[in-house]
Amino acid sequence: MSAPESGRYVRQTVLAxxxxxGQAQLAAASVLVVGAGGLGxxxxxxxxxxxxxxxxxxxxxxxxxxxxxRQPLYTMADIGAAKAEAAxxxxxxxxxAVAVEATVERLTPQNAARLVASAQVVIDAADSFAVTxxxxxxxxxxxxxxxxxxVIGLSGYVGAFCGGGPSYRAIFPDVAVDGGTxxxxxxxxxxxxxxxxxxxxxxxxxxxGLEPSALGRVITFDARKLGFGGFGxxxxxxxxxxxxxxxxxAVSADDLVVDLRSLEEAPQSPFAGARRLDVDHVAxxxxxxxxxxxxxxxxxxGQRALAAADRLRARGxxxxxxxxxx
Numbered sequence: 414m415s416a417p418e419s420g421r422y423v424r425q426t427v428l429a430x431x432x433x434x435g436q437a438q439l440a441a442a443s444v445l446v447v448g449a450g451g452l453g454x455x456x457x458x459x460x461x462x463x464x465x466x467x468x469x470x471x472x473x474x475x476x477x478x479x480x481x482x483r484q485p486l487y488t489m490a491d492i493g494a495a496k497a498e499a500a501x502x503x504x505x506x507x508x509x510a511v512a513v514e515a516t517v518e519r520l521t522p523q524n525a526a527r528l529v530a531s532a533q534v535v536i537d538a539a540d541s542f543a544v545t546x547x548x549x550x551x552x553x554x555x556x557x558x559x560x561x562x563x564v565i566g567l568s569g570y571v572g573a574f575c576g577g578g579p580s581y582r583a584i585f586p587d588v589a590v591d592g593g594t595x596x597x598x599x600x601x602x603x604x605x606x607x608x609x610x611x612x613x614x615x616x617x618x619x620x621x622g623l624e625p626s627a628l629g630r631v632i633t634f635d636a637r638k639l640g641f642g643g644f645g646x647x648x649x650x651x652x653x654x655x656x657x658x659x660x661x662x663a664v665s666a667d668d669l670v671v672d673l674r675s676l677e678e679a680p681q682s683p684f685a686g687a688r689r690l691d692v693d694h695v696a697x698x699x700x701x702x703x704x705x706x707x708x709x710x711x712x713x714x715g716q717r718a719l720a721a722a723d724r725l726r727a728r729g730x731x732x733x734x735x736x737x738x739x
Contacts, residue, residue, distance in 0.1 A: 455609030543715030
């Protein structure tokens with residue numbers, strides 16, 4: 414560690430839990446951060462500040478003015494720029510000793526395994542149902558820890574999954590179809606900062622090998638009531654089966670495709686011959702007994718597709734796949 418770097422990290426290396434050996438561990442670590450928005454900004458700032466040696470930032474989005482109240486990595490000058498690249502520039506100015514790689518693409522079933530493979534810890538900061546399940550599947554297969562968080566309005570949670578602990582699917586096999594988004598419900602910037610800061614803390618906890626392990630724990634935060642909660646789930650069994658997310662290009666002509674978006678939401682489906690049904694009526698695609706043809710369920714975020722899959726599985730359907738169209 415050089416003299417300038419030693420001065421930069423002196424307030425954490427003095428900790429018995431870190432020390433020179435722990436700082437060296439952080440410098441040698443590689444962390445994948447998927448999402449450079451409200452959660453990703455504090456995650457990236459604190460991991461770069463702590464001296465994590467390599468950060469890979471994955472985000473397909475661009476900076477908008479409405480992001481700035483909760484994404485302090487960016488300024489007015491960054492509006493229109495790719496978030497991953499703007500984040501890399503800001504973090505490099507902040508701590509040039511950290512190697513930051515910007516990947517301007519959407520996290521998909523096609524690239525997830527490749528991106529996860531080079532990381533020691535994976536951070537899910539995308540706040541997307543599809544991304545969370547895709548990352549959980551990839552991390553479970555690669556035995557890599559996943560730190561995932563979600564926040565909406567004034568509350569949220571953060572948890573550590575996979576890497577030897579239960580996967581996200583083991584704890585949250587189902588989702589509510591009526592969940593809102595930051596765009597529809599709103600979000601307070603400070604609530605996002607608290608959850609993003611907790612994500613960074615859990616990542617450092619895992620990288621430093623602190624005990625008890627963060628794996629198998631969920632922490633909840635209610636910013637209105639100023640309360641923290643949570644639960645442990647170590648030892649929870651994995652589901653025997655699950656419905657995978659697939660890339661749009663993996664949909665074949667033999668599939669029965671159901672586009673769960675309304676015509677107002679998406680006048681044109683990318684899949685020729687796709688049926689338009691909402692979640693409440695998705696069972697109309699089933700015959701008695703259900704055929705062996707694969708049913709592909711599509712929506713914007715993957716949330717409705719997951720809920721529709723649960724309804725079809727309850728009626729005996731087995732050959733299902735999901736697509737999040739973004």
